[in-house]
Amino acid sequence: xxxxxxxxxxxxxxxxxxxxxxxxxxxxxxxxxxxxxxxxxxxxxxxxxxxxxxxxxxxxxxxxxxxxxxxxxxxxxxxxxxxxxxxxxxxxxxxxxxxxxxxxxxxxxxxxxxxxxxxxxxxxxxxxxxxxxxxxxxxxxxxxxxxxxxxxxxxxxxxxxxxxxxxxxxxxxxxxxxxxxxxxxxxxxxxxxxxxxxxxxxxxxxxxxxxxxxxxxxxxxxxxxxxxxxxxxxxxxxxxxxxxxxxxxxxxxxxxxxxxxxxxxxxxxxxxxxxxxxxxxxxxxxxxxxxxxxxxxxxxxxxxxxxxxxxxxxxxxxxxxxxxxxxxxxxxxxxxxxxxxxxxxxxxxxxxxxxxxxxxxxxxxxxxxxxxxxxxxxxxxxxxxxxxxxxxxxxxxxxxxxxxxxxxxxxxxxxxxxxxxxxxxxxxxxxxxxxxxxxxxxxxxxxxxxxxxxxxxxxxxxxxxxxxxxxxxxxxxxxxxx
Numbered sequence: 476x477x478x479x480x481x482x483x484x485x486x487x488x489x490x491x492x493x494x495x496x497x498x499x500x501x502x503x504x505x506x507x508x509x510x511x512x513x514x515x516x517x518x519x520x521x522x523x524x525x526x527x528x529x530x531x532x533x534x535x536x537x538x539x540x541x542x543x544x545x546x547x548x549x550x551x552x553x554x555x556x557x558x559x560x561x562x563x564x565x566x567x568x569x570x571x572x573x574x575x576x577x578x579x580x581x582x583x584x585x586x587x588x589x590x591x592x593x594x595x596x597x598x599x600x601x602x603x604x605x606x607x608x609x610x611x612x613x614x615x616x617x618x619x620x621x622x623x624x625x626x627x628x629x630x631x632x633x634x635x636x637x638x639x640x641x642x643x644x645x646x647x648x649x650x651x652x653x654x655x656x657x658x659x660x661x662x663x664x665x666x667x668x669x670x671x672x673x674x675x676x677x678x679x680x681x682x683x684x685x686x687x688x689x690x691x692x693x694x695x696x697x698x699x700x701x702x703x704x705x706x707x708x709x710x711x712x713x714x715x716x717x718x719x720x721x722x723x724x725x726x727x728x729x730x731x732x733x734x735x736x737x738x739x740x741x742x743x744x745x746x747x748x749x750x751x752x753x754x755x756x757x758x759x760x761x762x763x764x765x766x767x768x769x770x771x772x773x774x775x776x777x778x779x780x781x782x783x784x785x786x787x788x789x790x791x792x793x794x795x796x797x798x799x800x801x802x803x804x805x806x807x808x809x810x811x812x813x814x815x816x817x818x819x820x821x822x823x824x825x826x827x828x829x830x831x832x833x834x835x836x837x838x839x840x841x842x843x844x845x846x847x848x849x850x851x852x853x854x855x856x857x858x859x860x861x862x863x864x865x866x867x868x869x870x871x872x873x874x875x876x877x878x879x880x881x882x883x884x885x886x887x888x889x890x891x892x893x894x895x896x897x898x899x900x901x902x903x904x905x906x907x908x909x910x911x912x913x914x915x916x917x918x919x920x921x922x923x924x925x926x927x928x929x930x931x932x933x934x935x936x937x938x939x940x941x942x943x944x945x946x947x948x949x950x951x952x953x954x955x956x957x
Contacts, residue, residue, distance in 0.1 A: 478650045479505055479562050484726065484729035485729075486639065497638060497642075500633045500635055503632050503634070504639055506632075513551060517548050539600065547610055550613075553614030553618050557617040557618040565726045569624060570722075575620075580613045583609050583610070584609065587609035652818065656811075656821050659858070663827065663828060663831045666832060668703070670835050671847060674692060674693050674694050676695055677696070691840075697786070698843070704774055705791040706794065708762070709798060709801075712755075720751065724806060724809060728810055732815070737870045740813060740814065740870050744866065745877065746938065746941075748803060748807075748873065748878055751806060752799060753885050753939050755801075761896075764896050765916060770784045774787070790844055791848075795852075797853070803862075819862075819865050830854045834850035835850045881938060884934040884936045888926075891927065892924070895926040896920070896923035898922075903915045903919070
């Protein structure tokens, strides 16, 4: 969908005013080709799973895994088509239903656990198959619920694809570099985990155990799990703010680039970077502030001990220091994609992976698993610097003065936020249990958030006011809904 959107925006601009003939032809071609390709993959996958089920007859757990995979495999077709419809609606300036698509899956999942699974008690296998079936049903809803909105914009399936064949070829050629570029942060976190698996001492090994004959293991048992827990938490603000910001800006960038309005593309990107700072800076600081209490509340029960919490907190702080950079990367990448540049993001991404690997191997011995997390954050920051410098060769100089001013103001508001949070904790009574600690932490977060926005308003962070202003996104001139 990221490869599709800029090309679709160009087709909208190429059509006559009031018409979207070639744009709808392109959408129809992509919907059809994607459906056929994914359906073929699913059929092949189902046949492979069927063959494997015969090979593993008598292995109950493996049979269950294969069966669940077979049930859920069609979800790949549904969610990819839903993402494609989402991209079309984003290009047309509509964001409401696309934003609700992930919520549909969560609602179906929770409803099945609460309402459907009890009907199959005590058969646990039947319960988990019901949950797998619910995921496929949710995929149908994720696709179907967006369709009426698409129809209101005037979409009708059009089989005349010959005129848009070059655009389809352009999308196909763009898919691999775009996918690779947008996956770099995930690749780096997977790299962290692989290195942790390789360099963790075996369970029960003495401290000082060696690998490769003379090199001391830098990590002790549990390092991979500690990294996993830290990753889960730091990705929350990235998913809520960073991805959302890139999603909203991408259609705007693509539309202005399609019109050749590169000054406006530069302004859009400068605004996006200022929003990243205004949101990402307090998010990074906030994760450091709440790290210990949050990890204790979320995970410290059962086999997860206070020692495990103490081990994960520095990892979360290290990962969290780069939240602003993780949020900036998809914004900058989409700036490149909007102007048709796909080579540079891949080159920068490969460089970032190499930097992450070098930092991992440099920091893992002195800092253990925290060094792996810090490597990912530092690699992301370097990636932002490189992308910011290189994008200017295509669209001109970004507004660094305004970005510096916003950074200074956001830093002032973030310091005030941190003081407010610590103040609430300092004057709160010692928590007597998780419920009390959760309430006090929520109160401290609420106070700190209010203080941040108040100080931001006082010092004049205009970007936050723009973000909070309620306004309908304007659809493109050529795509007014019926």
